[in-house]
Amino acid sequence: MAITPSGEGATTPQWTSRFAFLMAAIGSAVGLGNLWRFPFMTGQYGGSAFVIVYLICVVLVAYPIMMSELALGRHKGLSAIESISELAKDAGKSKNWGVVGIIGVICSGLVLSTYSPVAGQVMAYATMSYMGEFAGRAASEAATVAPLYNGALPAILWHTLFMVMTIAIVAQGLHGGIERIVTILMPIFFFLLAGVAIYALVTGAGAKAVDYLFTPRFDEITTSSVLAALGQAFFSLSLGSAIMITYGSFLSREESIPANAAVIAGSDTLVAIIAGLMIFPVVFAFGLDPAAGMGLIFNALPAVFSGMPAGSFIGGTFFVLAFVAAITSAISLLIVPAVALENYTSLSKTASAIVVGIIVWAVGALSILVKDTGGWLDFFSGSVLLPLGGLLVAILAGWVAPSAAMRAELPHASDRMFAFWRFVVRYPAPLAVGVILILGLDDKFGWGVNAWINSLTG
């Protein structure tokens, strides 16, 4: 069965159950963004100051945009590009709005090309932890002693392995591939996550971590922490990349979008918080700097775990957790461009997944080989395309789509809630996302906007 209709009479497959949909959507949202990006950003922006702003961003901006993506996808039930261009056409607007779907397709592919090398590194580190490679090492040594991950060749091999697995799952389609994998892996993920977090809280500096993450210190909130939090909320909830539009297109009309989106956003946020409760007790117990940045997980944690009871095993399990989170996100990133290719060519579902997968693999390999490519890809996909996609989704749902069409997709919302949602996607959400977009660009190109804001806020 095709993943999307290609031509007359074809039907879009639907999720077999609510559980399958939720596991796939939570699987997409919960990823390296929660286990790796959220803790290091929290550390960089001062702990609770970041966490509080993040929670507000999720509830007020990201959650309404997630509802919009699911509703836009379900409305026509076609691939992301077609769903949007048909909706715009019905509303008497230009079919060119389909460009939102095209941005999503490109963005998903680019995010995956930078995501897969990191996921490959996670696999390498899981293997090395179980092998006891990090036992007795200092944190500063871990990166240099990683024998399975030294040099470009091993990095490319691990990246290749990760992409082959991702392609193999997506090539088997919605039911035989994605649903089958996520309904097994996600429950295992939650079980392991709870286990490692309890271990870390009990054996590490739990009380200090809880204080660091939750005691409000409002005076430490800065404009840059607000921006970082909003960008992180988008990344973590897989928004702006047409993924939720695509997953929404497989969703039955009986399902409540506000309720399901709340479960997805709530679970994703809970996992991010638990990841903090897993990593910071260990960081504080060993006197590491929480602001150490991205290296926190790859350099510091393996060495640190190895100094704890059963550390090689726990450290390995931590990286297995991260791997499970990564692969269930990667399949959602691959399915968006794969569906588009299948839709616009005569290629089969399997061939489409393979062709797109190879392109993504090649870009990923290039980013490993050519210095700075990865940083640029990250910037272009994360700071330009994701917010741009999110901004256009809000405009589509709030301004382009007729209110009645959106109301029909959100029948479970009360009148009040619908009015509130519509207000958010018309005004504050596009404004907030537009601001991140401009400030993100400014950060790169130095137009002086950030400096100007800082001069205002003193």
Ligand code: PHE
């Ligand atoms: N949400 C995933 C994570 O948190 C990554 C992702 C980003 C997936 C953007 C899809 C789109 O790791």
